[in-house]
Amino acid sequence: METPLTQYIKPDRLPPGIEDYKKAGGYSGTIKAIKEMSPSDIKTLVKSSGLSGRGGAGFPTGVKWELVPVDANGNGYKYLVANADEMEPGTFKDRYLLEGNPHQLLAGMIIASYAIGAQKAYIFLRWAYKKAEAIIRKAIAEAYDAGYLGNNILGTGYDLDIYIHSSAGRYICGEETALLNSLEGKRGIPRTKPPFPAISGLFGQPTAVNNVETLCWISHIIEKGADWFRKLSLTGEGGTKLYGVSGRVRNPGLWELPMGTTMREIIYDHAGGMLEGYKLKGVIPGGVSTDFMIESQLDTKMDFASVRAAGSRLGTGTMIVLDDKTCPVAFIHSMIKFFAQESCGWCTPCREGLPWVEKILASFENGTAKYDDIEILEFHTQYMAPGNTFCAHAPGAMEPLQSGLRYFREEFVRHINEKHCPWR
Amino acid sequence: MLTDKEKDDIHKEMNQYPYPEATCIDALKVVQYHRGWISDDAVEDIANELKMTVDEVDSVATFYTRIYRKPVGRNIILLCDGTSCLVMGYESVYEYISKKLNLKFGETTDDKRFTLLPVSCLGDCDHSPALMINDDHYNNLTVNKIDEILEKYL
Numbered sequence A: 001m002e003t004p005l006t007q008y009i010k011p012d013r014l015p016p017g018i019e020d021y022k023k024a025g026g027y028s029g030t031i032k033a034i035k036e037m038s039p040s041d042i043k044t045l046v047k048s049s050g051l052s053g054r055g056g057a058g059f060p061t062g063v064k065w066e067l068v069p070v071d072a073n074g075n076g077y078k079y080l081v082a083n084a085d086e087m088e089p090g091t092f093k094d095r096y097l098l099e100g101n102p103h104q105l106l107a108g109m110i111i112a113s114y115a116i117g118a119q120k121a122y123i124f125l126r127w128a129y130k131k132a133e134a135i136i137r138k139a140i141a142e143a144y145d146a147g148y149l150g151n152n153i154l155g156t157g158y159d160l161d162i163y164i165h166s167s168a169g170r171y172i173c174g175e176e177t178a179l180l181n182s183l184e185g186k187r188g189i190p191r192t193k194p195p196f197p198a199i200s201g202l203f204g205q206p207t208a209v210n211n212v213e214t215l216c217w218i219s220h221i222i223e224k225g226a227d228w229f230r231k232l233s234l235t236g237e238g239g240t241k242l243y244g245v246s247g248r249v250r251n252p253g254l255w256e257l258p259m260g261t262t263m264r265e266i267i268y269d270h271a272g273g274m275l276e277g278y279k280l281k282g283v284i285p286g287g288v289s290t291d292f293m294i295e296s297q298l299d300t301k302m303d304f305a306s307v308r309a310a311g312s313r314l315g316t317g318t319m320i321v322l323d324d325k326t327c328p329v330a331f332i333h334s335m336i337k338f339f340a341q342e343s344c345g346w347c348t349p350c351r352e353g354l355p356w357v358e359k360i361l362a363s364f365e366n367g368t369a370k371y372d373d374i375e376i377l378e379f380h381t382q383y384m385a386p387g388n389t390f391c392a393h394a395p396g397a398m399e400p401l402q403s404g405l406r407y408f409r410e411e412f413v414r415h416i417n418e419k420h421c422p423w424r
Numbered sequence B: 001m002l003t004d005k006e007k008d009d010i011h012k013e014m015n016q017y018p019y020p021e022a023t024c025i026d027a028l029k030v031v032q033y034h035r036g037w038i039s040d041d042a043v044e045d046i047a048n049e050l051k052m053t054v055d056e057v058d059s060v061a062t063f064y065t066r067i068y069r070k071p072v073g074r075n076i077i078l079l080c081d082g083t084s085c086l087v088m089g090y091e092s093v094y095e096y097i098s099k100k101l102n103l104k105f106g107e108t109t110d111d112k113r114f115t116l117l118p119v120s121c122l123g124d125c126d127h128s129p130a131l132m133i134n135d136d137h138y139n140n141l142t143v144n145k146i147d148e149i150l151e152k153y154l
């Protein structure tokens, strides 16, 4: 089984420096792309590989790049942004790539920037990733010294600078338009779409925003081709995927596996199954903005289409397991508390609705909830449904709540009947 | 007034943006690095340097969780109360720290040695419970590891 993204990552060892990475053939895709290929060749190849965004939404990467106008407007730059914000509880996949092999990301960013005609690129980094920041800064300096960044890269006449912006916190900055505002030094509040970032993005210029894991693929696809990429997967969706598991399993962690590996295999073979004395009660499949899945769905193939068909979303592919000794209401409450805190406050349903939901969930936990409160919670899942809020933050928050109310209704009712949390 | 060092650091950050206002967040981080937190004076200093209004800078400063608009202790403990850490038992770690330092979330010890704050995830979810002190991550926490960790921070 091939593991292209993680093959050079050795936990507890320093990441490969530029010399090691070059020796391993690491920058050969980049050299081939900017020396031998036209930007449109690259976009066509990435499109035909079927690579879809690993930031959660699964948008086809090649298509996104084609939306960026070929000619820059006026004399401003075009921009590429690597989204390394990764602030969703339960998510730790990009960190592994950033700390483990920074040159893989840079190699991909150079190609992506060349493909869309960007001359400036930013890495928008989660504030807590101090180690990753130091590692990437070093890698960027090495890449300048080696002539892969800066002016006239490898004698091709192509110029590119890559910068890091380490965030000052706020989950909403992972949303691509809020991210752009934050990179401009403003409050991280989402923007209206359209115009999409491809047309008017960073500093009003055409911009592509891609997730770290997405960008780490690019040099491999250039080097080995679209067919190779598609065949890595077990389903129609190409590539491998970083899957993570946290919660009360024997061996929590992160694995690169073929796209479409079943949830059962990930949780039982790789994460080692549940710890002694704990039973699996539910799974949040891809970050806290995805609907619960339950034991009868363990054989779901973990790709975008199959998880959607099972009523949830693949999201980031990093799962949180809910066990029978953790109160499902407390589990949901913790997710909603997060979303309420992280609401940017711009639109009313989210700013007012999430704290309301949070208070009601707290009342379940302290034993003061009433039967009507279940209906009020259900009302909010509609009230903050997609289309009713300015961005996808609040609808994302409602996903685990609506499925939680469906799957764990009995447990909600027990809190009301027994007037306290049965788990405490 | 910004010190020369602060000015220097801010101007270094400016190089990566097309205009000075875009440096606002980085400037706040620079000044916080030197002074520990962002006072009203600090907001004004940054506004002057970046040719922004005080309100503009403050609206940014108050938006971001990792910019402190109130005084904090010398060391900041960020204890994760995110979902994975809830499952893995952050609550017992909280109770232990809270009792030991006589602190609740949001408070600072009288000797200004520690401020304790909740945080919603540190990206250590596969090794939860987790906390961060200043720039250092600690994970797979158990109550009996805490004393030794805290001792490192004076």
Ligand SMILES: Cc1cc2nc3c(=O)[nH]c(=O)nc-3n(C[C@H](O)[C@H](O)[C@H](O)COP(=O)(O)O)c2cc1C
Binding pocket: A052, A053, A054, A055, A056, A057, A058, A059, A061, A064, A083, A084, A085, A086, A087, A088, A171, A172, A173, A174, A175, A176, A177, A209, A210, A211, A212, A214, A215, A391, A392, A393, A396
């Ligand atoms: C509230 C919210 C938070 C998000 N956080 C992230 C994030 O931390 N990292 C990320 O890559 N994408 C995040 N996204 C998705 C981005 O908006 C965007 O779709 C993605 O970065 C595009 O990259 P991709 O096409 O490579 O997936 C978030 C979206 C929303 C609505």
Ligand code: SF4
Binding pocket: A172, A190, A342, A343, A344, A345, A346, A347, A348, A350, A351, A389, A390, A391, A392, A393, A394, A395
């Ligand atoms: S849904 Fe929430 S996060 Fe999104 S714009 Fe509205 S208030 Fe902000």
Ligand code: FES
Binding pocket: A089, A090, A091, B080, B081, B082, B083, B084, B085, B120, B121, B122, B123, B124, B125, B128, B129, B130
């Ligand atoms: S939820 Fe605590 S580190 Fe991620």
